[in-house]
Amino acid sequence: MPARKSTEKAPVTQGKKAAAQAAAAADPRSVACPKCGTVVDTSVVSTLLAGSDQLKALFAGTLNRPECPECGTLFLIDEPLVYRDTASAFIAYQVAMPEDGDTSAIEQEIDCMATDISSSEETERPTVRVTFTRSDFIEKIALRNDGYDDRLIEYAKFQLLKSLDSEELNHRRHRLLFDFSNQNPDIIAFIVFDRENNQPVSRVHVQHGDYDALLEEFTSSTQLMLELDALFPSCYVSCDRLIG
């Protein structure tokens, strides 16, 4: 992964500006190939709209990933991204993790911005999410597009990890990511990633019926929905919050 640059100081402000633009833009950029140093002229996308070609490229793993014409290396330009789906009032951000690991300021900034957007545009407050890795960013968009409540999915992950807890599979060493390529409608599949090297090590799933029952249980109870709000009080919705 390329070294973080100091220009990432204000990713959210950049994202806000980008989100306000109607069309997705690609900025021309010259970047040195991390392997051979050849300067590659490319373009970097920072805003993604629902249904766009840029979104397809994100899911295909090709977004902001130029190929060096000299040595053939594909390398990722891992810069902040914002996804906006106006129809379903959803905005997701991928920003750099603060060096001290304290995400509270970013969470607050994004939550405030969502409120500002809705009051200035006189629309419903969008659902906003912040993520700190590209895989989490993709997961948020995939869950939203597939009609899931990501808070319940994170809750289900937590339950699943708790029930499977063993030497081979546990939350300290592993994390789960929604498998959007799963074709079996009866299950919700997750890929198990090793936290240390970020490599997939196995796959687990929950029955779709169990998720539906969980959804029904929560949505039919004001008390449980309040508890869900309390479990995930900000735009940073992650199973790791529950593990603590």
Ligand SMILES: [Zn+2]
């Ligand atoms: Zn190269």
